[in-house]
Amino acid sequence: MKMKSILYIFAAMTVLLTLAVAPVAAAGNANFVNLVAKDPATYTPVDGGAWGKMMYKFTPKPMFEFNGHGLVAGTEYALISYNENWGSPNGILGYYVADVEGNVHIQGGAMPLVYNTYITPNEYAGQTGAKIWLIPSIDLATNGGMGAWNPTTYLFETSLIPMPV
Numbered sequence: 336m337k338m339k340s341i342l343y344i345f346a347a348m349t350v351l352l353t354l355a356v357a358p359v360a361a362a363g364n365a366n367f368v369n370l371v372a373k374d375p376a377t378y379t380p381v382d383g384g385a386w387g388k389m390m391y392k393f394t395p396k397p398m399f400e401f402n403g404h405g406l407v408a409g410t411e412y413a414l415i416s417y418n419e420n421w422g423s424p425n426g427i428l429g430y431y432v433a434d435v436e437g438n439v440h441i442q443g444g445a446m447p448l449v450y451n452t453y454i455t456p457n458e459y460a461g462q463t464g465a466k467i468w469l470i471p472s473i474d475l476a477t478n479g480g481m482g483a484w485n486p487t488t489y490l491f492e493t494s495l496i497p498m499p500v
Contacts, residue, residue: 365390370403370469370490378458378491385437387469387490389414391446393499399428400442403469403490406433413472414441416465416496417481419451424479426465430472439469450498464495 368391372384387403401414410433416426426447431439448465469490476482 364394365392366496367391368467368496369493370401370467371493372405372489373486373491375486380493385490387439389467391496396444397446398442398444399446401428401440401469403433403439404437406437406439406469407471407488408433408435408437411472412439412441412469413475415468415470415475416446416448417468418449419453419466422476422478422480425449425475425481427475427479428467448496459495462495464497466495467492 368389370387370389372381372386373379374381385403385405387401389399389401391397391399403412406412411430412433413430414428416428418425426449428446429441429443431441433439450463450465452463471485471488474481474483474485474488
C-alpha cells in the first residue's frame, strides 16, 4: 500500500513538473520587438504615446502575435513589414480594427517580412533587417505599398527583426 502511494505521488509530481516547464520550453525561442509612437522629426519615442509589442518565432513553426494599445478606436490598422523602397509592396502581416479601448490584436503563422539590405543612415546606421510598423490601413496603396505618409498615426519598431539563420 505504501509503495502504491509513493508511485501516485511520483506520477503526480512528474505531471506537475511537465506542465510547469512546458510553457517555458515553448517560449524559449520567442523573440520580441516593441512598437511605439515616434516623433517624426527625431524618431525618438513619444512619452505616453500609443505602443505595442510583437512576439515572433521562426522555429519550429513561424508565428507571431501583436498587441497594440492607445490607438484610435474604430480605425482599421495594418501590421506591415515596411519596404524601404517607397511605394513597393510591403509585407502585410494582418489587419485589425481597434476596439473601443484602442487595442488591436493581430496574430498569424506566416510572416512575409521584407528584409532591407539598405537602412537609412540615421536610426539604424549599419544595420539590416525587417522593419515592423502598425499603420492605419487607409495609408496603404492598392499594391500594398505606402500610399500616404502620416507618421504621427503610426507605431514604429524599436529594433529590427534579423534574418533567421
